[in-house]
Amino acid sequence: MNPVLQVRELAKAFGGISAVSGVSFEVHEGEILGLIGPNGSGKSTLFNCILGQLAPSAGQVRIDGRDITGMRPCQLNRLGVGRTFQLLQVFPQLTVRENLILAGQEHQASMWSRLVGRRDAGLGPAADRMIEFFRLSALAAEKAAALSYGQQKLLDVAMAFMAGPRLVLLDEPAGGVNPTMLAGLRERLREINASQRATFVVIEHNMEFVMALCTRVLVLAEGRIIAEGTPSEIRANPAVVEAYLGN
Amino acid sequence: MKKAAAVGLIILLVAAPFGLKPYGIYLLTLWVVMAIAAIGLNLTLGYAGQVSLAQGAFVGIGAYSAALLTTQGWPLWCAFLLATVISLAIGWLLGYPALRVQHHYLAFVTLSFATLVYLVLRNEEWLTKGVYGVSGIPRPTLLGWSTKGPVEFYFFCLGILALVSAATWWLVRSPWGRAFTALRENAIRADSLGVDTRRYTLMAFAFGSAIGGIAGVLYAPLVQFIEPTAFNLNLSLNLLLMVMVGGSGFFLGPFLGAAVSVLLPEWMRFGSEGLYLIFYAVAVMVLMAFCPSGLLGLGQRLFKR
Numbered sequence: 001m002n003p004v005l006q007v008r009e010l011a012k013a014f015g016g017i018s019a020v021s022g023v024s025f026e027v028h029e030g031e032i033l034g035l036i037g038p039n040g041s042g043k044s045t046l047f048n049c050i051l052g053q054l055a056p057s058a059g060q061v062r063i064d065g066r067d068i069t070g071m072r073p074c075q076l077n078r079l080g081v082g083r084t085f086q087l088l089q090v091f092p093q094l095t096v097r098e099n100l101i102l103a104g105q106e107h108q109a110s111m112w113s114r115l116v117g118r119r120d121a122g123l124g125p126a127a128d129r130m131i132e133f134f135r136l137s138a139l140a141a142e143k144a145a146a147l148s149y150g151q152q153k154l155l156d157v158a159m160a161f162m163a164g165p166r167l168v169l170l171d172e173p174a175g176g177v178n179p180t181m182l183a184g185l186r187e188r189l190r191e192i193n194a195s196q197r198a199t200f201v202v203i204e205h206n207m208e209f210v211m212a213l214c215t216r217v218l219v220l221a222e223g224r225i226i227a228e229g230t231p232s233e234i235r236a237n238p239a240v241v242e243a244y245l246g247n
Numbered sequence: 248m249k250k251a252a253a254v255g256l257i258i259l260l261v262a263a264p265f266g267l268k269p270y271g272i273y274l275l276t277l278w279v280v281m282a283i284a285a286i287g288l289n290l291t292l293g294y295a296g297q298v299s300l301a302q303g304a305f306v307g308i309g310a311y312s313a314a315l316l317t318t319q320g321w322p323l324w325c326a327f328l329l330a331t332v333i334s335l336a337i338g339w340l341l342g343y344p345a346l347r348v349q350h351h352y353l354a355f356v357t358l359s360f361a362t363l364v365y366l367v368l369r370n371e372e373w374l375t376k377g378v379y380g381v382s383g384i385p386r387p388t389l390l391g392w393s394t395k396g397p398v399e400f401y402f403f404c405l406g407i408l409a410l411v412s413a414a415t416w417w418l419v420r421s422p423w424g425r426a427f428t429a430l431r432e433n434a435i436r437a438d439s440l441g442v443d444t445r446r447y448t449l450m451a452f453a454f455g456s457a458i459g460g461i462a463g464v465l466y467a468p469l470v471q472f473i474e475p476t477a478f479n480l481n482l483s484l485n486l487l488l489m490v491m492v493g494g495s496g497f498f499l500g501p502f503l504g505a506a507v508s509v510l511l512p513e514w515m516r517f518g519s520e521g522l523y524l525i526f527y528a529v530a531v532m533v534l535m536a537f538c539p540s541g542l543l544g545l546g547q548r549l550f551k552r
Contacts, residue, residue, distance in 0.1 A: 077441035089436035106441035114422040
């Protein structure tokens with residue numbers, strides 16, 4: 001069976017600076033892959049190249065064996081690839097419920113049928129289930145701008161799952177979220193992973209979060225993969241310690 | 248509360264022309280026409296967040312479609328059809344630069360387009376009669392009902408305003424409206440959620456421009472004589488002012504903004520000698536400096552306290 005995500009010799013240079021140089025890895029169905037590395041190691045650039053936000057300088061990306069290199073983000077999203085961004089990205093003037101409906105509406109029917117169709121695009125109940133699942137029920141009718149940072153972060157993550165994606169790339173989901181909410185977020189991600197066989201790739205600096213959530217971890221430094229293994233193997237790897245702390 | 252206000256407003260609009268002299272009815276009709284054009288711009292700018300300084304050019308395209316067709320004996324509905332199709336198509340094309348540039352760069356692209364349209368209207372005499380303008384533009388007769396008189400024509404325009412408002416209301420409350428808001432607030436995130444931001448950007452331009460064209464089709468028989476300078480950059484800037492002053496992205500913003508821009512200066516003209524435009528300019532400056540979200544934004548802020 002094809003891996004869900006296959007990255008081959010992916011490279012991205014900005015002028016003379018090589019942000020990602022020849023990275024290859026695979027992610028299989030149901031896996032939760034952690035992607036760690038010091039600041040500036042190329043994690044987010046790698047994400048952006050995989051997801052069509054940036055055009056890679058070289059290399060190939062495949063989803064379920066299909067070459068998707070250079071596809072636009074909205075096309076990828078409709079193929080079942082969701083994502084969150086490093087910085088919080090919700091739509092402040094839409095309510096929580098509408099943020100979620102928006103995140104699913106473009107996956108249905110045609111653009112024209114949405115013009116004449118129902119206001120909630122038939123996604124109201126699905127949005128309500130998602131709101132309940134992420135424990136945001138009390139805030140459903142609030143504008144996203146009125147939510148706390150942690151609540152917005154939950155909404156941001158929830159939006160990535162609205163369309164029932166096969167693969168979700170999460171860029172620092174734990175950043176700025178308090179420990180109690182973080183445990184909840186981890187549980188939600190685990191549940192979705194188990195119930196929908198959804199596959200995740202997670203960039204994260206919070207080591208505790210990564211080690212508890214991920215089944216496999218890749219370590220990136222200066223645009224290259226320097227280590228790969230289970231969380232416990234990574235923890236014991238001297239190259240990783242060196243990359244983070246220096247000699 | 249909202250319903251009562253809406254009903255009151257409709258009654259006021261229907262009763263208004265009966266207490267007014269012809270010039271007053273003319274101004275009120277001009278308000279209706281400008282409100283329609285501003286509704287179009289509010290769709291492009293207020294909802295979808297795409298700056299356009301070309302709305303006046305689309306009013307011009309609509310006005311010239313109506314003037315040239317109806318003076319040749321064609322019925323006005325043909326002009327509506329033609330102006331809508333042309334404005335939709337040109338608006339769509341004008342959207343392409345918006346896929347590459349945003350904000351003031353986009354403003355300059357659309358400004359160039361507005362200038363281009365003005366030059367075509369002025370210089371292509373074989374088509375537009377150039378600086379001489381087109382005169383004797385007839386007002387339409389609908390199923391035997393002549394709209395020649397000012398009151399009749401006002402009601403005709405009011406009817407079109409009602410149709411345009413209803414269609415726009417439907418659109419902004421449909422999933423499209425949500426997609427437009429997402430495009431305005433964060434295009435990159437919208438794209439990552441499957442929103443085809445390119446198509447929605449083009450659509451925002453096309454629909455907004457088409458509504459501008461429709462306003463133009465009404466403008467020509469209202470004034471009955473048109474010439475190119477009426478559709479130069481001043482009109483585009485004035486329409487932008489209406490959207491901003493009324494409240495960009497508010498459904499009722501264009502109605503209020505058009506009232507401020509069309510009716511307020513006329514009302515202030517009485518009893519202020521020649522100074523009314525200075526008062527008006529200062530009032531607009533103060534409003535924009537202290538409340539960039541316009542009159543409705545100000546109202547919302549006060550109401551929430």
